[in-house]
Each structure stands twice: as C-alpha cells, then as structure tokens.
Amino acid sequence: xxxxxxxxxxxxxFLDDHRAVVYRYLMAAAGPEEAEDCFQETFLxxxxxxxxxxxxxxxxxxxxxxxxRKAIDASRSRRRRPVSVPDVAAVGEAKGSRQSRSxxxxxxxxxxxxxxxxxxxxxxxxxxxxxRLPARQRAAVVQRFVLDRSYGEIAATMGxxxxxxxxxxxxxxxxxxxxxx
Amino acid sequence: xxxSELKRLGEAIEDRSQVLALGLSDAAAQRGLLDVGYGFADSxxxxxxxxxxxxxxxxxxxxxxxxxxxxxxxxxxxxPRVLESVRATDQIRRxxxxxxxxxxxxxxxxxxxxxxxxxxxxxxxxxARIPYGSVSTYREVSARAGSPQGMRAAGQALASNPVPIMVxxxxxxxxxxxxxxxxGGTDRKAALLELEGALQAGEERWLGRTSGRAVRxxxx
Numbered sequence: 009x010x011x012x013x014x015x016x017x018x019x020x021x022f023l024d025d026h027r028a029v030v031y032r033y034l035m036a037a038a039g040p041e042e043a044e045d046c047f048q049e050t051f052l053x054x055x056x057x058x059x060x061x062x063x064x065x066x067x068x069x070x071x072x073x074x075x076x077r078k079a080i081d082a083s084r085s086r087r088r089r090p091v092s093v094p095d096v097a098a099v100g101e102a103k104g105s106r107q108s109r110s111x112x113x114x115x116x117x118x119x120x121x122x123x124x125x126x127x128x129x130x131x132x133x134x135x136x137x138x139x140r141l142p143a144r145q146r147a148a149v150v151q152r153f154v155l156d157r158s159y160g161e162i163a164a165t166m167g168x169x170x171x172x173x174x175x176x177x178x179x180x181x182x183x184x185x186x187x188x189x
Numbered sequence: 190x191x192x193s194e195l196k197r198l199g200e201a202i203e204d205r206s207q208v209l210a211l212g213l214s215d216a217a218a219q220r221g222l223l224d225v226g227y228g229f230a231d232s233x234x235x236x237x238x239x240x241x242x243x244x245x246x247x248x249x250x251x252x253x254x255x256x257x258x259x260x261x262x263x264x265x266x267x268x269p270r271v272l273e274s275v276r277a278t279d280q281i282r283r284x285x286x287x288x289x290x291x292x293x294x295x296x297x298x299x300x301x302x303x304x305x306x307x308x309x310x311x312x313x314x315x316x317a318r319i320p321y322g323s324v325s326t327y328r329e330v331s332a333r334a335g336s337p338q339g340m341r342a343a344g345q346a347l348a349s350n351p352v353p354i355m356v357x358x359x360x361x362x363x364x365x366x367x368x369x370x371x372x373g374g375t376d377r378k379a380a381l382l383e384l385e386g387a388l389q390a391g392e393e394r395w396l397g398r399t400s401g402r403a404v405r406x407x408x409x
Contacts, residue, residue, distance in 0.1 A: 017261065017264060018260040018269060018271035019271050020260065020272050024210070027207065027209065028206045030204035032202050036201070048213065048216055051213055052220065052222065055217055055222045055270055056220075056222055058270055059269055061269075068275040073366050099400060111211040
C-alpha cells in the first residue's frame with residue numbers, strides 16, 4: 009500500500025485493527041460495567057490526538073496506554089461512588105453456580121494457562137479480586153495474563169520501567185493468591 | 190474450560206467490540222472529531238465510495254480503486270480522522286440512488302473541492318454549472334475557467350476530478366462532438382450521458398443539443 013504523507017492509517021482501520029484487544033483488555037482491567045464507557049472514551053481520546061501522531065508505528069501500544077489511563081480513571085471515580093448493591097447481590101448468585109471452577113491455581117501458572125484470566129463470567133470471584141487490586145497492579149496483571157504481553161510491552165504502555173511492571177504484576181498476583189485461598 | 194467455550198467467548202468479544210466501534214462515528218461527530226465520514230452507495234457501475242467532510246462531498250471513488258487505497262489517500266490529504274459513518278453519508282447515498290433511477294437531476298449535497306486548486310478548481314467549478322441533459326466542450330470550460338488556450342489543461346483537470354458524477358465531467362466532450370476521455374472509462378461516460386438523455390443509447394449520436402452554440406445557449 010502506498011501511504012503518502014505521514015503514514016498514519018485512516019482512523020477506521022486503526023479502530024478495526026485494535027477494537028477487540030482494547031475491549032478485551034477493558035473488560036478485564038475496568039470490569040464489564042465500565043468497559044463500554046471506557047472503550048468509547050479510549051477511542052475518542054485516540055481520535056482527538058490522532059492527527060498529531062508522527063507515524064503509524066506502535067499504535068497498539070499507544071492505544072493500550074490510553075485504555076490503561078481510562079481504566080485507572082474509571083476505577084478512581086468508581087471508588088468514590090457507593091458500592092452498588094445489585095452488583096454484590098449478583099455476585100452472591102453467581103457464586104452458587106460457578107464456585108466449582110474457582111481459578112485459584114490458574115493465575116500463578118502464567119500467560120499460557122488459557123482459561124485463567126479470560127473475562128467469561130464477570131462475577132467470578134477471581135474477577136472481583138482483580139477489580140479490588142490497585143489500578144496499576146490491575147492494569148499490569150491484566151496485560152500480562154489476559155493480553156499475554158511481555159514485561160517490556162507492559163512497561164511501554166504504563167510509562168514505567170520493566171522492573172516496575174514486574175513488581176506490579178508480582179504484587180498483584182500475591183494479593184490475588186491471598187484473596188482466593 | 191472447553192476450547193469451544195473459549196472460542197465462543199472470543200467471538201462474543203469480537204462482535205461486541207464491532208457494535209461499540211460502529212457507535213463511535215456518531216459520538217465523534219457530536220464532539221466535532223469526525224473530519225471525514227465515508228460510506229458506500231450502490232450504482233449501476235458497482236459500489237461507489239463516498240466521503241464527506243463538514244463542507245460537503247470531498248471524493249467519490251469508482252470501484253476500480255480499492256477502498257483501502259482511497260481511504261489511505263484521504264487520510265493523507267484531508268485528515269486521518271476518517272470513520273465509516275452511516276449518518277454523514279445518508280443524504281448523498283439517497284441522492285445518488287435517485288439520480289441513477291432518473292428521479293433526480295441536481296444534487297443538493299454540496300461538494301468540497303479542497304483536493305483541487307488553482308486552474309483545476311476553476312475548471313471543476315465551471316463544469317459544475319453544465320446542466321443535466323446537456324454537454325459542453327473542453328474549449329468552453331477552459332475559456333470559462335479563464336484560459337481559452339488551456340484545453341489540454343482543462344482535460345487534465347477533469348481527468349483528476351475527485352468528485353465525478355457530482356461535478357459532471359462526463360458532460361464535457363470534444364468540440365467535434367466525439368466523447369473524449371473519461372477517468373472512469375469511456376463506456377461509463379456514455380452510460381451517464383444516456384441516463385441523462387444527452388446521448389442515444391448504443392450510438393454516439395447526440396440528441397439535438399450537440400452543437401457548441403446550442404450548448405452555450407443552454408448554459409449561460
């Protein structure tokens with residue numbers, strides 16, 4: 009394809025290429041209730057900044073950085089709101105049917121433990137625990153295990169060092185283990 | 190968890206993200222972030238890509254060019270804020286339908302000629318004034334654009350018309366009455382003139398409005 013000018017693809021193809029990964033990420037990092045709002049805010053923020061991009065490299069990393077910020081913002085404003093009652097009730101209901109496959113061991117097994125951190129049942133106790141993690145730990149854990157990204161990539165989207173990414177993942181996993189055992 | 194369950198989950202996420210993505214162009218437009226909204230219009234020639242800016246139709250692309258290439262070009266030359274938008278293209282798609290069904294002779298959707306400049310733009314502006322059902326000549330439009338000797342340049346301006354059909358470059362023919370060229374193909378030029386009743390089907394025979402004088406009279 010002969011891209012003239014600055015080589016930024018039309019926004020529609022950028023959106024088509026990355027919408028699924030962004031949505032999957034937000035389902036996990038922000039939770040199913042916030043995911044759709046965060047999705048729209050992520051892509052609107054991307055659209056606003058889009059013409060200023062200098063080239064079309066690393067757009068996936070760029071959009072996940074924005075999504076991470078939106079997920080963190082959402083969790084902060086969520087914490088300020090009172091606990092939503094239907095949410096808690098639904099968790100109770102869901103627990104009855106789903107508890108048998110509580111994902112305790114799976115988290116520790118790493119990125120290739122398919123079926124571990126996949127956003128199947130939003131009321132799975134595992135997800136409740138993930139959502140209780142501090143925002144940066146949650147973002148790091150989700151990127152590692154849901155998106156199967158390397159620590160280097162996580163560091164790039166989160167704006168820290170690789171060591172910080174490792175630390176966030178390991179702290180997050182530690183809390184999850186404690187929570188779920 | 191079963192593999193099939195995972196697969197279904199992946200598909201559900203794919204579907205849902207597609208629905209969410211479809212809603213984005215309207216949200217973007219509300220916030221003034223949609224620079225180009227595009228869509229596809231059916232026509233006897235196949236699917237036409239139509240792209241709207243806030244000013245009007247900025248390009249209409251015949252099916253020979255792939256939509257991907259056309260959109261790349263628009264992103265580079267107009268703005269990369271390009272999204273498919275049913276709403277932005279609703280009116281132009283409807284008007285093109287009516288045109289091809291011979292229920293419409295003029296378009297109310299404005300054109301945005303920002304992809305052209307200078308003499309080329311003047312030629313297109315003059316061409317836009319040639320009425321439905323009549324024709325003019327390269328000589329005439331170049332003279333009206335301010336360059337009586339610029340017939341060749343006028344031909345080139347028309348060949349690079351970014352909004353064919355809307356700016357009816359198919360209505361510009363050679364002084365002797367021959368069809369002349371057309372970026373979308375001479376057959377298509379003849380088909381459009383037949384549709385408009387300026388050319389009899391199957392023959393290159395003009396229907397009474399062929400002489401330069403007759404055309405000029407209709408077009409002042």
